[in-house]
Amino acid sequence: MDSPHTGFLNQSVELIRIETNLFNLYIQGKPYHPAVESLQLHRKDTGAWIDSNTLQMEILSDELVLENMYVFSPEQGQLILWKTGDKSYPLFYETQSYELVIEKKQTAELTFHHNNVYIRQAVKPLGRSILSGILNFQNEVGLTELELQYRGRPLFQLQLEIYPSKMDYKRDYQMILSDINRQIYNLSFDFLRKTYHLTGLKETHHQSLTEFFTILQYVFDQLKQAVERIHVNPHYRLEKEPRVVDASKVKKAGKENIAYITKHPHLLTHHEQHGFIPHQGQRLYPTHALETKRHAEYDTMENRFVRWVLRRVSKKLKQMKTKLAVSGKLQDPLLDKKITSMQNQLQRLLQLDFLKYVGEMKQLSVTLVLQMAPGYREVYRSYLMLMKGLTVHSDLFRLSMKDLAQLYEYWCFLKINELLARKYELLKQDIIKVNRTGMFFTLDKSQAAKMVYRNQKTGEIFTLYYNALPRGDRSATLGQKPDNVLTLKKNESDMEYKYIFDAKYRINPAYEGSYYYQKYKQPGPEEDDINTMHRYRDAIVYADGGQELERSMFGAYVLFPYHDEKTYREHKFYKSIELVNVGAFPFLPNSTELMDAFLDEIIMDSPEKAYERSTRPRGTKSYYQDKLSGKNVLVGSLREVTQLESALQYHYYHLPLENISDHTILTQIEYVALYQSKGKFSGTGETGIHWYGKVSDWKVVRRGEIKERPARKGTEDKLYVKLSVEKWVKREEPIISGGLGIYRLLYTSKYIFDRAKEIAELKLETEEQLNEWRELRRKGKVKVDLDHPQVDLAHQVKEIRNDID
Numbered sequence: 001m002d003s004p005h006t007g008f009l010n011q012s013v014e015l016i017r018i019e020t021n022l023f024n025l026y027i028q029g030k031p032y033h034p035a036v037e038s039l040q041l042h043r044k045d046t047g048a049w050i051d052s053n054t055l056q057m058e059i060l061s062d063e064l065v066l067e068n069m070y071v072f073s074p075e076q077g078q079l080i081l082w083k084t085g086d087k088s089y090p091l092f093y094e095t096q097s098y099e100l101v102i103e104k105k106q107t108a109e110l111t112f113h114h115n116n117v118y119i120r121q122a123v124k125p126l127g128r129s130i131l132s133g134i135l136n137f138q139n140e141v142g143l144t145e146l147e148l149q150y151r152g153r154p155l156f157q158l159q160l161e162i163y164p165s166k167m168d169y170k171r172d173y174q175m176i177l178s179d180i181n182r183q184i185y186n187l188s189f190d191f192l193r194k195t196y197h198l199t200g201l202k203e204t205h206h207q208s209l210t211e212f213f214t215i216l217q218y219v220f221d222q223l224k225q226a227v228e229r230i231h232v233n234p235h236y237r238l239e240k241e242p243r244v245v246d247a248s249k250v251k252k253a254g255k256e257n258i259a260y261i262t263k264h265p266h267l268l269t270h271h272e273q274h275g276f277i278p279h280q281g282q283r284l285y286p287t288h289a290l291e292t293k294r295h296a297e298y299d300t301m302e303n304r305f306v307r308w309v310l311r312r313v314s315k316k317l318k319q320m321k322t323k324l325a326v327s328g329k330l331q332d333p334l335l336d337k338k339i340t341s342m343q344n345q346l347q348r349l350l351q352l353d354f355l356k357y358v359g360e361m362k363q364l365s366v367t368l369v370l371q372m373a374p375g376y377r378e379v380y381r382s383y384l385m386l387m388k389g390l391t392v393h394s395d396l397f398r399l400s401m402k403d404l405a406q407l408y409e410y411w412c413f414l415k416i417n418e419l420l421a422r423k424y425e426l427l428k429q430d431i432i433k434v435n436r437t438g439m440f441f442t443l444d445k446s447q448a449a450k451m452v453y454r455n456q457k458t459g460e461i462f463t464l465y466y467n468a469l470p471r472g473d474r475s476a477t478l479g480q481k482p483d484n485v486l487t488l489k490k491n492e493s494d495m496e497y498k499y500i501f502d503a504k505y506r507i508n509p510a511y512e513g514s515y516y517y518q519k520y521k522q523p524g525p526e527e528d529d530i531n532t533m534h535r536y537r538d539a540i541v542y543a544d545g546g547q548e549l550e551r552s553m554f555g556a557y558v559l560f561p562y563h564d565e566k567t568y569r570e571h572k573f574y575k576s577i578e579l580v581n582v583g584a585f586p587f588l589p590n591s592t593e594l595m596d597a598f599l600d601e602i603i604m605d606s607p608e609k610a611y612e613r614s615t616r617p618r619g620t621k622s623y624y625q626d627k628l629s630g631k632n633v634l635v636g637s638l639r640e641v642t643q644l645e646s647a648l649q650y651h652y653y654h655l656p657l658e659n660i661s662d663h664t665i666l667t668q669i670e671y672v673a674l675y676q677s678k679g680k681f682s683g684t685g686e687t688g689i690h691w692y693g694k695v696s697d698w699k700v701v702r703r704g705e706i707k708e709r710p711a712r713k714g715t716e717d718k719l720y721v722k723l724s725v726e727k728w729v730k731r732e733e734p735i736i737s738g739g740l741g742i743y744r745l746l747y748t749s750k751y752i753f754d755r756a757k758e759i760a761e762l763k764l765e766t767e768e769q770l771n772e773w774r775e776l777r778r779k780g781k782v783k784v785d786l787d788h789p790q791v792d793l794a795h796q797v798k799e800i801r802n803d804i805d
Contacts, residue, residue: 023103026102226375638675651728
C-alpha cells in the first residue's frame with residue numbers, strides 16, 4: 001500500500017465501531033502516526049503492513065448479542081466488516097490520543113472497567129446514555145483490555161495492541177525486552193500499567209513482588225479450591241495412646257501388657273480377673289492393664305506445608321500492600337479491595353479445623369501425598385509456580401512492562417556494556433546495583449553503577465558509569481546527570497578522557513516540508529538534545545585538589561532510536577562528531593555498527609589523539625610546530641666500546657664541532673643519547689640506544705683538552721664539543737636499530753625520543769607524520785621507511801605502516 005497523503009495523517013476517523021443489542025462502541029482517532037509513516041515502521045520486507053490477531057473481542061454474558069463490528073483497514077483506507085479471527089493491522093500508537101464513546105441502548109446499566117486506574121477514570125458518564133473519554137497510553141506499548149460491565153458483572157471485553165511510534169515493534173522493541181531480561185532478569189517488568197505483555201514461567205533466584213502478584217492472581221482460585229478440597233478429606237496419621245485402666249474394662253489386651261506387668265508386678269493378685277499371667281506355678285490376675293486407643297493426628301508434614309504456603313502468601317500480600325501504599329499506587333480502590341479480599345480468604349482457610357493446630361514447617365520433603373493426593377498436589381503445584389519468575393517469551397500470564405523511554409535508557413546502558421564485553425576484559429561484573437526493595441526492580445540510581453574493563457592489547461583500564469558522574473566531576477552551577485559516561489585511562493598520560501552517551505527516546509522524523517527536513521534532509525536527533533550535549537560537555541567540570549576547575553568531558557553524544565545507519569552517515573549531527581566531538585548515534589538492536597566502531601576508536605586512541613578530539617583552541621598549529629621543531633635531544637654515535645665506557649664513567653659525551661652544521665642548535669640541546677651500532681657493539685649484546693642523560697653544561701675545546709679519553713695522534717688541536725651529563729639513565733626498553741644506523745648524529749624532540757621504539761621513528765618531523773605514527777602504534781608494531789639506511793642522512797619519510805611479522 002502507498003503511504004497516505006500528508007493531510008490524511010492528521011485526520012481523525014472512526015477506527016472501531018461495534019454494534020450490539022445493549023450498546024454501540026466507537027473508537028476514533030488518527031489511523032496513522034506521522035513518525036511511523038516517515039520511518040516506515042511495522043512493515044514486512046515487502047513494505048506491506050504487518051498483520052496479527054491481537055485485536056480480539058470477547059462476549060462474556062449471554063445477555064449480549066453482537067450485531068456488527070467494523071475495523072479501519074490501513075490498506076483500504078476505510079472501515080471494513082470484521083469478525084473474530086480476521087487479520088488486524090497497527091491502529092493504536094503510544095503518545096497518541098483516542099476518543100472512546102459508548103452509546104447505551106435501553107438505558108442499560110453499563111460501566112467501564114480497566115486494570116489501570118488512570119484509564120478507568122478517564123472514561124466517565126456523559127448524560128444518561130453516553131460513556132466517553134480520551135485514552136492516551138503515553139510511552140507504554142503492548143496489549144490492553146477495555147471491559148464493559150453490566151450490573152457489576154463482566155459483559156464485554158475488547159483487546160487492543162499499542163504499537164511504538166519510534167521503533168519497529170517486532171524487530172526492535174521485542175529484542176530490547178529480550179536483551180534487558182537476558183542481562184538483568186525481570187528489570188523490564190512493572191506493575192499494573194496501561195498495557196501488558198503475555199509472559200511465561202522461568203526459574204529465578206530473584207523474584208519481584210510484581211511477578212509474585214501476577215502469578216498469584218492466576219493460581220489463587222486454584223489454591224483456594226485445593227485447600228477446601230483437602231478440608232473434606234485431610235491427610236492424617238493414626239497415633240497410638242496407651243492408657244492404664246481397670247483390667248475388667250479392657251476390651252482387648254495387647255502383647256504390650258506382658259512387658260508392662262513384668263515391670264509392675266505389684267498389680268498382680270490371686271483374685272480372678274479378665275486374663276491371667278502364670279507366676280511360679282500359681283494363677284495370678286492383674287488388677288490393671290494397658291489399653292491402646294488410636295486417634296487421627298493432623299499435624300503432618302503435608303498439612304504443615306499447606307499452612308506454610310498460605311501464611312507465606314498472606315505475608316507477601318501484606319508486604320506488597322505496604323509498598324504500594326508508600327509508592328502511592330494503592331489509591332486504586334479496586335486494587336485495594338482485591339488484595340484485602342485475598343487476605344481475608346487466606347485467614348479463613350488458616351482457621352479450618354485440620355490447619356488450626358498444625359505446627360511450623362521445619363523442612364520440606366516431597367512425599368507421594370504432595371505429589372499425588374487430591375488437593376495436596378494442586379497446592380504443591382501452585383507453590384512451585386509462585387516460586388518462579390516470569391519470562392517475556394511465552395503467553396501464559398499478563399505482566400506490565402516499564403514505559404518505553406525508561407526501557408530504552410536501560411537498554412542503552414546494558415547494550416554498551418555488551419558491546420564492550422565482547423572485545424575487552426570485564427574486571428568487575430558485580431557492580432550493577434539492582435534496587436529490589438519495591439514492587440518491581442530498577443537499576444539503583446542511589447549508587448554509582450559502573451562497569452570496569454581492561455584493554456588486553458594495551459593494558460589500559462576504562463570504566464562505564466550509569467546515571468552517575470566519575471569521582472571529582474561536578475557542575476559549578478546546576479546539577480548535571482547524564483545517563484552513561486565512559487572514562488578512559490591512557491598509558492603515558494595522567495589525564496582521564498571522558499565521554500557522555502545520553503539515551504534519548506526521541507527522534508525527529510523530518511516530515512517533508514518541515515524546518516528539520518529543509519535543514520537536514522533526513523530523520524535524526526532533536527536539536528534540543530544536541531544542545532543538551534553541548535551543555536553537558538561545558539557544564540561538567542573537574543576540581544583537581546584545589547579550587548581551579550577544568551572542563552573534564554571530551555565529547556558528548558545522543559543515542560536515539562533510528563535504524564538506517566547508512567543514510568545517517570551523511571547527517572550533520574554525525575559529521576559534527578569529528579568536527580566538535582558533539583553529535584548523535586542511531587542505536588537500536590539491529591543498528592549498533594556506528595556506535596561499536598566509535599567505541600573501538602576512542603578506546604584505541606592515543607592520549608594525544610583523544611585530547612585532540614575536543615575542539616582545538618587557537619594556537620594549536622603553532623603548538624605542534626613548537627613540539628616538533630623543539631629538537632632538544634642530540635643522539636650521537638659511538639666509535640668504540642671503550643668510548644661508551646669512558647662516557648658512562650666520567651659523565652660526558654664529545655664529538656667534532658664540524659659535525660654540527662648549525663652551531664646555534666647547541667643552545668637548545670637539553671639531552672644527549674648514545675647510539676651503539678651493530679658493527680661496533682654486537683659482541684656486547686647491547687645495540688641501539690640504551691643510555692641518555694640531561695646536559696648540565698657544554699663547551700667547545702680542543703681535543704687534547706679532553707683528558708678523560710686520550711686523543712688520537714694528529715687530532716689534538718681539532719675543535720670538539722664536550723657535553724657534560726648530570727646522570728646517565730638507562731632506558732627500560734632500548735630504541736633498536738631496526739636494520740638502520742646513525743652515521744654521525746641526529747636531533748629529535750624529547751617527546752618523540754620517549755616514545756620511539758626504532759631509530760627511524762626519530763626522523764618524524766611533521767604533525768601529519770606524528771599523528772599517523774602515533775595512531776598506528778596503538779594498533780601494533782610500526783615500521784617507518786626512510787630513503788637512506790643511515791637515519792641522519794635520510795631526506796624524507798617514505799611510508800609509515802603497521803609492521804606484520
